[in-house]
Amino acid sequence: MTTTIAKFAHLQIPLEDVVKATDNFHHDNIIGRGGLGHVYKGQLQRSGELITISALRLDRKHGGGVIEFWTEVSMLSDLRHPNIVSMVGFCDENHEKIIVTMYEAKNGSLKEHLSNPNLTWTQRLKICVGVARALSYLHYYQRRGYGVIHLNVNSSTILLDENWEPKLSGFKVSIKQSLNRMDQVFLSEPIGTIGYLDPEIEKTKGVTCKSDVYAFGVVLFEILCGRRAYIRNDANRLLAPLVMQHYENETLPDIIHPDLKNQISGYQISVRSLRTYSETAYSCLKEGRSHRPHMLSIANELEKALEKALKFQPPPPGKFGNNLEHLKIRLNDIKLATHNFSNAYKTSTSKWHTWYEAELNHFNKENPSFVERKSKSKQSNRQTLVVIKRFLSKDEELGEELFFTELEVLTSIKHHNIVTLIGFCVEGFEMVLVTEKFFNRNLSDYLGNVNDMYILTWEKRLKICIDIAQALIYLHNEMEDKKMIIHGNIKSHKFGIDENWVAKIEDFEFAVFLPPNQKDEAMCERARFKSKYYLDPEYVKTGKLNRESDVYSFGVVLLEILCGKYADDQIFLKKSEEGLVHVARGNFCNGTIKETIDPILKEETRKMSYISNRGANKDSLHTFLEVANQCVAKTKDQRPTMTVVLNELEKAFIFQVSLPSLCVYITIGFILA
Numbered sequence: 001m002t003t004t005i006a007k008f009a010h011l012q013i014p015l016e017d018v019v020k021a022t023d024n025f026h027h028d029n030i031i032g033r034g035g036l037g038h039v040y041k042g043q044l045q046r047s048g049e050l051i052t053i054s055a056l057r058l059d060r061k062h063g064g065g066v067i068e069f070w071t072e073v074s075m076l077s078d079l080r081h082p083n084i085v086s087m088v089g090f091c092d093e094n095h096e097k098i099i100v101t102m103y104e105a106k107n108g109s110l111k112e113h114l115s116n117p118n119l120t121w122t123q124r125l126k127i128c129v130g131v132a133r134a135l136s137y138l139h140y141y142q143r144r145g146y147g148v149i150h151l152n153v154n155s156s157t158i159l160l161d162e163n164w165e166p167k168l169s170g171f172k173v174s175i176k177q178s179l180n181r182m183d184q185v186f187l188s189e190p191i192g193t194i195g196y197l198d199p200e201i202e203k204t205k206g207v208t209c210k211s212d213v214y215a216f217g218v219v220l221f222e223i224l225c226g227r228r229a230y231i232r233n234d235a236n237r238l239l240a241p242l243v244m245q246h247y248e249n250e251t252l253p254d255i256i257h258p259d260l261k262n263q264i265s266g267y268q269i270s271v272r273s274l275r276t277y278s279e280t281a282y283s284c285l286k287e288g289r290s291h292r293p294h295m296l297s298i299a300n301e302l303e304k305a306l307e308k309a310l311k312f313q314p315p316p317p318g319k320f321g322n323n324l325e326h327l328k329i330r331l332n333d334i335k336l337a338t339h340n341f342s343n344a345y346k347t348s349t350s351k352w353h354t355w356y357e358a359e360l361n362h363f364n365k366e367n368p369s370f371v372e373r374k375s376k377s378k379q380s381n382r383q384t385l386v387v388i389k390r391f392l393s394k395d396e397e398l399g400e401e402l403f404f405t406e407l408e409v410l411t412s413i414k415h416h417n418i419v420t421l422i423g424f425c426v427e428g429f430e431m432v433l434v435t436e437k438f439f440n441r442n443l444s445d446y447l448g449n450v451n452d453m454y455i456l457t458w459e460k461r462l463k464i465c466i467d468i469a470q471a472l473i474y475l476h477n478e479m480e481d482k483k484m485i486i487h488g489n490i491k492s493h494k495f496g497i498d499e500n501w502v503a504k505i506e507d508f509e510f511a512v513f514l515p516p517n518q519k520d521e522a523m524c525e526r527a528r529f530k531s532k533y534y535l536d537p538e539y540v541k542t543g544k545l546n547r548e549s550d551v552y553s554f555g556v557v558l559l560e561i562l563c564g565k566y567a568d569d570q571i572f573l574k575k576s577e578e579g580l581v582h583v584a585r586g587n588f589c590n591g592t593i594k595e596t597i598d599p600i601l602k603e604e605t606r607k608m609s610y611i612s613n614r615g616a617n618k619d620s621l622h623t624f625l626e627v628a629n630q631c632v633a634k635t636k637d638q639r640p641t642m643t644v645v646l647n648e649l650e651k652a653f654i655f656q657v658s659l660p661s662l663c664v665y666i667t668i669g670f671i672l673a
Contacts, residue, residue, distance in 0.1 A: 008073055011089040017044060018091050018098055022055055031105065036065045036172060041103055046088065052103035053088055060095060068172035069097045075148060075171040076101065083134035085159065085169040104167040107160035110219070114155060115226040117259040121269045123164055124223050125277065125306040130166040131158055132299035135216060139182055139209045139295050147182045149175045149207060153215035154196045154229065155222050175207070182209040183289075195229030195238055200289050210289035213298065217284025224278065226257030240285055247282045250340075253331075253428025265426060270312035272400045275429045276305040312400065324411060329423040331430055334358075334388060341390065352399050352509070356388040357437065360422070385437040386422055390430070402509035403431040409485060409508040410435075417471035419496060419506035435506065438496030443503070443561075447492055453564045453600050458616040460501060461561045462624070462653045467503035468495055469646040472554060476547045476642055486512045486545050490553035491534045491567075492560050512545055533567035533579040538636055548636035551645065555631025559584050562621075562628060564598030581632050588629050597621070620655035623648055 021042035022029050032039035037059035044053045056072075058065045069090075076087035076099070091098040110127065113119050131153075138148040150171065157170030173191050185206035190197060196218045198211040218229045221243045229239045236242045246252045253261065263269045280301040286292050293301075337358035338345040345356040391403045403426075410421035410433070425432040443464060446452040456464075475485040487494075489510040496504050532540075534556045536549035556567050559580050565571065567580040576582040587593040594602075601616040627648035633639045640648075 008077055008090065011073070011077060011087070013044075013089040013091050013098075013100055015091050015093040015096055015098075018042070018055055018096075018100065021045075021053060025057060032109075034170075036068055044088065044100065051088070054085075054101050054103045054105065056099040056101075058097040065172075066097070069099065071174060072099055072171045075174050075176075079138075079148075079171075081134055081137045083130040083166055083168060084137070085167045101169070104161045105159035106162040107164060109156050110158040110160060110166065110223070111155040111228070113160070114222050114228065115257065115259075119164075121260060121263060121273070122306070122309050125273070125302065125309055127158070127160070127164065127166045128220060128223060128277075129299065129302045129306050131168055131216065131219070132295060132302050134166070134168040135212055136295040136299045139212070140179070145179060146176045147179050147209065149177055149182070149186070149209050150212050150215075151175060151191045151207060152193065153212050153219060154193045155219055156193075158219070177209075184208060193229075195240070198289075199287070208289060209295070210292050213284050213289075213292045213295060216295075216298070217281050217292075220277070220281035220284065224257065224260070224281065225255050226259070244282070244285055247278065252278060256428070261428075264428065267314050267404070267426060270309045270400055271426065271429055271431055273305045273308035273312065276301060276308065278429070280305070308400075324424075327411070327421065327423045329425045329432075329434060331425050331427040331432070334425055334430075334432055334434075338388060345388075347387075352392055352402055354390045354392060356390065358386055358388055360384040360386050385439075387435050387437050389433040389435065391432070400431070403433070405511055405513070406433060406507070406509040408513060409511050412483075412513070413475070413479065413485070415471055415474045417467045417502070417504050418474070419504050436498070438504070438506075439499040440497035440501060442493060443495040443497065443557075444492040444566075447560055448565050448569065450564075450600070453598060456561075456564075458601055458620070459653070459656055462620070462649065462656060463501065464495065464497065464503040465558060465561060465624075466646065466649050466653060468505060468554065468557075469642055469649055471505045472550055472642045473646060476550070484514045484547070486514070486547060487550050487553075488512055488545055489534075490550050490557065491531060492557050495557070531568070533581070536636070537634055546636065547642070548639045551631050551639045551642060552633075552636075554642075554645070555628050555639075556581055558624070558628035558631060559596075562598065562601075562624065563596050564600060585629070585632065588625070593625055593629075617656045620652040623652040623655060627652075 019025070021044040022040040023042070025038075025040055029040045029042060030038050031041045031054065034056070037057045040055045040057065042053050042055055043050055058069055073087075073090050076085065079087075085104055086102040088100040088102060090100060107113070135150065135153070138150055140147060148171075150168070151173045152170040153168070154170075157168065159167040159169055161167060175186060175188070177186060185204050185208055187206045188201070190201050191207065192198070192201075192211070192215060196215040198207065198214040200214075201207055201211060218240050221239055222229055225239065225243065227239060231237055231239075243252065243255065246255055253264075256264075260269065260274075264271065264274065280293075280298055283291075283293050284298065335341065337360075338356045341354070341356065345358060347355045347357055349355070391399050407421075407424055410419070420436045421433065422436060423434045425434075446456050472487070472490075475487060477484070479485065485508075487505065487508065487510070489507065490505075494505055494507045496506050498504065534553040536545075536552040539545055539549045539552075560567055563569075563580065563584075565580070569580070572580045572583045576586075584593065584596050587596050601621070627640065627645055630638070630640050631645060
């Protein structure tokens with residue numbers, strides 16, 4: 001022991017100074033009570049400077065604590081980290097043993113604030129990140145060739161300074177271990193606090209750095225749920241098994257702190273941040289230490305969650321407030337309708353979404369609810385069918401932005417050629433939009449399929465194009481307050497067709513909402529998320545999205561409708577890696593554009609039936625071809641406005657519908673004569 005004392009001699013503080021600093025350990029200065037004794041606040045003169053200190057005084061009445069005392073002195077004397085308490089010194093005099101650290105608990109311990117409604121989600125994340133960094137430092141960044149296993153991580157040993165910065169304390173049972181053996185079992189008696197104790201300790205009779213990981217995971221869930229890890233005389237005394245059960249049953253939102261749940265439903269918290277956080281916390285508690293991540297990985301994931309929270313821009317005040325209450329649908333109702341998002345109800349999936357079909361039994365402002373979908377062959381009331389669009393993107397902060405963008409657009413517009421929003425849900429980790437069901441599917445479902453393309457007569461194709469053109473004119477020029485929306489992702493997959501063969505634009509998650517008096521273009525760096533065969537080449541170069549970008553993409557769709565195939569069909573890719581547009585441009589310049597036209601339309605033109613309305617009029621085709629070619633011009637200055645496009649499409653339609661009428665009139669006149 002003499003050798004040990006000599007090693008730390010430079011840290012010794014005279015008892016007289018500590019007594020003076022704490023006013024002779026006056027009870028008014030007690031700021032904490034622990035297993036080793038009371039903690040006092042005081043003012044200590046040190047190197048000519050008056051500093052505020054915390055003094056842990058070992059309780060002499062109960063004896064013991066000597067090993068813990070020297071363990072903490074030994075640990076703190078070597079540690080230097082902004083999220084670990086800073087040691088000032090110690091006193092070992094006249095049977096008094098006192099550890100003196102900087103006073104870094106102006107806001108008490110984390111334990112006192114778990115259910116604090118004023119502790120924001122961002123503040124909670126910053127606390128978690130700070131503790132994770134401290135533990136990473138302990139486990140991996142010791143310059144002396146060893147790491148430290150803390151073994152006492154809990155919400156009581158995490159102190160909060162005046163800026164709510166966490167300071168890890170409580171090193172009385174910590175263990176130093178060689179860096180290359182941090183993952184190996186160190187034989188030990190069960191050490192730790194009830195509720196935070198790694199279950200593997202009992203199985204292996206030892207501890208590793210993963211024991212800290214487990215305890216930290218419990219702390220993460222304490223912060224999320226707003227309750228202690230252990231509550232005596234409670235049916236769910238231990239928090240850890242409770243959260244594991246809820247997480248695995250996908251019901252974790254049920255036990256999230258009520259204030260956090262309210263902030264989620266009030267669009268004040270990033271859902272993606274919350275998801276990243278909960279996944280990280282769950283990984284810390286996994287059975288078997290090998291399945292738990294290291295603290296470096298945990299710190300990185302928590303930093304991502306914090307970054308997502310800081311980047312998250314909540315909607316403007318009032319935008320998604322009580323004025324949209326009538327559109328809110330309970331998550332439980334959506335789960336009931338889809339049998340908890342069962343694959344049986346899934347219709348398609350992508351990187352950011354999964355789509356489901358369900359049946360609305362009843363829906364009104366007061367009581368939105370679902371019933372499960374009937375089989376397609378037995379649907380009695382088609383009007384009740386809806387599409388449920390579930391936003392996924394677990395690892396992409398973009399998913400949240402996409403959801404709120406689409407929600408903002410769909411609640412700001414109303415047009416008969418734009419999909420109708422029925423309701424939405426932001427609850428727990430879920431973000432869901434509910435829209436009308438298109439009973440004649442999407443335009444993309446017809447392209448490339450000869451049998452389906454026979455259904456799309458030339459007249460129907462023209463009507464679809466006119467419908468979409470009308471919707472784009474509304475978005476570009478006719479919204480209230482002179483606002484403007486650029487869809488930004490026009491392609492054949494985005495055009496739904498209802499039971500009356502009316503076409504509507506859907507999927508507005510990539511839209512750009514421009515306020516009045518703003519230049520009619522916006523910087524947008526989302527080109528990597530869209531199909532290159534529909535992308536405006538100027539947008540690809542400049543990153544600037546404008547109305548002409550929509551015109552270009554719409555021009556590609558016009559060509560698809562004309563050809564009856566996708567823009568990236570192998571027929572076109574064999575001729576050019578740029579697909580349909582490049583091939584069509586070349587054919588147009590060479591006067592061979594007719595080679596690109598859907599053979600079905602050529603067949604209709606040859607038949608020229610007076611009874612069928614499928615015959616494609618040559619003037620109609622020519623007018624259509626001209627405007628489609630103009631839309632896909634390489635520069636925006638060469639492209640027409642959507643108003644001009646609509647005029648030309650209507651002209652093509654008039655050419656088309658006027659011919660059968662004229663022929664019927666001549667035929668009837670001949671018979672009468």
